Amino acid sequence: MIDLSELRAAARAEVHVSRRLFLAYGAALSSLPLLGSRAEASTRRIAFANNPFSLGVASGDPTDSGVVLWTRLAPKPLDPDGGMPAEAVEISWEVANDDGMKQIIKTGKAVATPQLGHSVRVEVEGLKPDRWYWYRFNVGDATSPVGRTRTFPALDIMPEKLRFAFASCSHWEQGFFTAYQHMAKEELDVAIHLGDYIYEYAGRENLVRKHAGPKLRTLGDYRIRHAQYKTDPHLQAAHSRCPWVVTWDDHEFENNYANNIPEHAGVDPVEFLEQRANAYQAYYESMPLRPNSLPHGPNMKLYRTLPFGRLATFQVLDTRQYRSDQPNNDHASELNEAALNPKNTLLGEKQANWLKSALLTSTGHWNVLAQQVMMGMVGYVRPDGKPPLYSMDQWPGYAAERMKLAQFIADRRVPNPVVLTGDIHSNWVNDLRVDDRKPETPVVATEFVGTSITSGGNGTPVVLGLERLLAANPGVKFHNRQRGYVTCTVTPKSWTSDYRVVENVTKADEPVKALKSFIVESGKPGAHAV
Numbered sequence: 001m002i003d004l005s006e007l008r009a010a011a012r013a014e015v016h017v018s019r020r021l022f023l024a025y026g027a028a029l030s031s032l033p034l035l036g037s038r039a040e041a042s043t044r045r046i047a048f049a050n051n052p053f054s055l056g057v058a059s060g061d062p063t064d065s066g067v068v069l070w071t072r073l074a075p076k077p078l079d080p081d082g083g084m085p086a087e088a089v090e091i092s093w094e095v096a097n098d099d100g101m102k103q104i105i106k107t108g109k110a111v112a113t114p115q116l117g118h119s120v121r122v123e124v125e126g127l128k129p130d131r132w133y134w135y136r137f138n139v140g141d142a143t144s145p146v147g148r149t150r151t152f153p154a155l156d157i158m159p160e161k162l163r164f165a166f167a168s169c170s171h172w173e174q175g176f177f178t179a180y181q182h183m184a185k186e187e188l189d190v191a192i193h194l195g196d197y198i199y200e201y202a203g204r205e206n207l208v209r210k211h212a213g214p215k216l217r218t219l220g221d222y223r224i225r226h227a228q229y230k231t232d233p234h235l236q237a238a239h240s241r242c243p244w245v246v247t248w249d250d251h252e253f254e255n256n257y258a259n260n261i262p263e264h265a266g267v268d269p270v271e272f273l274e275q276r277a278n279a280y281q282a283y284y285e286s287m288p289l290r291p292n293s294l295p296h297g298p299n300m301k302l303y304r305t306l307p308f309g310r311l312a313t314f315q316v317l318d319t320r321q322y323r324s325d326q327p328n329n330d331h332a333s334e335l336n337e338a339a340l341n342p343k344n345t346l347l348g349e350k351q352a353n354w355l356k357s358a359l360l361t362s363t364g365h366w367n368v369l370a371q372q373v374m375m376g377m378v379g380y381v382r383p384d385g386k387p388p389l390y391s392m393d394q395w396p397g398y399a400a401e402r403m404k405l406a407q408f409i410a411d412r413r414v415p416n417p418v419v420l421t422g423d424i425h426s427n428w429v430n431d432l433r434v435d436d437r438k439p440e441t442p443v444v445a446t447e448f449v450g451t452s453i454t455s456g457g458n459g460t461p462v463v464l465g466l467e468r469l470l471a472a473n474p475g476v477k478f479h480n481r482q483r484g485y486v487t488c489t490v491t492p493k494s495w496t497s498d499y500r501v502v503e504n505v506t507k508a509d510e511p512v513k514a515l516k517s518f519i520v521e522s523g524k525p526g527a528h529a530v
């Protein structure tokens with residue numbers, strides 16, 4: 001039975017929170033100078049003391065006719081305002097057919113405003129499908145590096161091949177971004193980042209590098225952290241070589257948060273949502289996202305669909321912003337009643353319904369879920385013979401929704417479903433069933449979990465108890481705990497995932513190693529070692 005008094009109390013609390021948030025925002029907004037229109041933007045030729053393009057350039061979210069170009073002006077990247085004056089500045093941009101920027105085919109102007117940290121997003125339209133382009137920005141007396149980007153093939157075309165990489169979990173302090181360095185040298189059509197692009201922790205001594213500033217809370221804190229990461233030449237190189245498609249996990253805001261619920265109790269709910277608004281805005285400012293992701297207060301829509309012709313359709317998910325609280329206090333638990341509660345949700349109702357519609361209308365031959373947390377229901381065996389333990393921060397904590405989604409994919413015959421995952425700083429290949437605890441049932445999808453770029457520091461090729469883990473989880477085909485990324489080659493006939501690892505990330509410029517490859521044949525869910 002529904003307890004009405006409880007519902008009313010919850011509703012009152014929500015109204016109270018949104019009213020306080022509204023007042024907080026009203027105050028913040030009224031203190032902003034009225035800036036931003038083209039007419040008011042500074043057109044004077046600014047002479048910058050330092051390079052305003054210290055954060056490089058990037059592009060993202062390609063369609064068959066356009067792409068979004070990004071930069072953020074920051075002559076002093078570790079200042080909260082990037083070292084920019086509190087005025088709007090006009091930037092010009094150019095798109096060319098060649099890397100020498102000789103054959104310029106499109107130009108335009110954009111305004112970088114102080115409200116958005118002098119970041120710009122240019123939605124270039126009217127490009128030809130399935131083509132490479134080059135671009136750059138100009139402001140004052142400064143010119144940006146040239147970036148390379150591309151459009152995706154037309155929606156009615158079956159491309160012969162797609163080559164992309166996916167990555168996650170790049171911790172500044174725990175290693176050099178050598179994996180990005182190698183990713184930048186791969187010939188990729190697109191790079192996908194599955195979250196933990198930054199970490200929110202305060203700077204610590206005696207690590208490979210040191211975070212600037214305290215644990216992140218204010219907009220200035222988050223801006224500085226994003227800017228510090230973007231000063232990395234290897235990250236810049238990876239961004240400048242191909243378009244990126246990004247989504248976040250928890251550390252872009254705070255560890256293991258669930259919607260508006262912090263990991264630890266005792267945080268003021270309004271302050272927490274204000275902090276979320278700061279984190280989301282800085283993320284928006286720092287990523288090549290389309291303006292339709294512009295945050296509204298503490299909310300920002302990141303889930304979206306990206307079709308690569310008819311070959312593959314990417315559904316990019318957000319499993320942090322709308323999720324219900326982790327059951328069992330987020331401690332590894334048996335799949336008990338709390339974990340199996342059908343009310344638990346990682347996607348939230350709106351996103352879950354959108355995802356179903358998106359999967360039904362997809363014309364992709366491969367249907368990819370680009371998301372954060374592991375979908376494989378991996379049970380960790382206990383030496384005492386008790387039932388295995390599952391991570392409550394991952395899909396097993398939301399097992400009913402997880403099984404319903406897998407059942408939906410199977411029932412509606414969504415072609416060739418593949419799940420891409422980050423989050424847990426380790427490599428996995430999982431055959432997914434509706435219920436992974438029933439190995440006698442058919443495999444309905446394949447999951448590739450990619451390790452971290454640096455998080456966790458140097459990994460290890462040896463996993464203690466691996467045999468036992470694999471024996472207890474027949475869906476798991478591979479597991480490894482080294483650093484790196486995954487390159488995928490997709491054709492109408494097959495999907496190949498190549499696991500690349502960097503053995504030492506605490507030393508710069510180390511080599512990358514091809515560790516292992518797995519193939520999925522079209523029409524046959526499940527991975528096989530090559």
Ligand SMILES: [Fe+2]
Nearest residue numbers: 169196423455
């Ligand atoms: Fe992470």
